[in-house]
Amino acid sequence: MTEKKPKIILTIIGRLGKAGCHRGHxxxxxxxxxxxxxxxxxxxxxxxxxxxxxxxxxxxxPRAKDGKIKFCCPDCDTANVFEITLKEDLL
Structure with missing residues (x-):
């Protein structure tokens, strides 16, 4: 039997700071x-x-004030802001 898991998508939706991402994101x-x-x-x-x-x-x-699931990377010069979305698909 195949177990259903949500497909998890991470999208960069913003940036805090002026430096470019060291990874190029x-x-x-x-x-x-x-x-x-x-x-x-x-x-x-x-x-x-x-x-x-x-x-x-x-x-x-935890969710942001707008109800979305968001987090920031820990790079203090360029904190990329990510949003997590789910897609109910079979993996």
Whole structure:
């Protein structure tokens, strides 16, 4: 039996700071958590993982004031702002 899991998409929706991303990420870049792990900056993935883990096990992570699931990478010179979206697909 195949287990249903949400497909998790991470999209860069903004940037806090004026410096460019050291990994070369830009606003609008999108990453599929299951298929693009090596493409996403490890620092951003480190921050994203608790949100993803909560979602994969049916929990509700903290949400921004607009109700969306968002987080920032930890780079103090360029904090990329990510949004997490779910797609209910079979993996």
């Amino acid at each position: 830009r606003i609008g870049d999108t990453f599929d958590f299951d298929n693009d792990r090596g493409k996403l900056c490890p620092m951003a993935m480190h921050v994203a993982f608790p949100y993803i883990d909560i979602l994969r096990y049916g929990g509700t992570p």
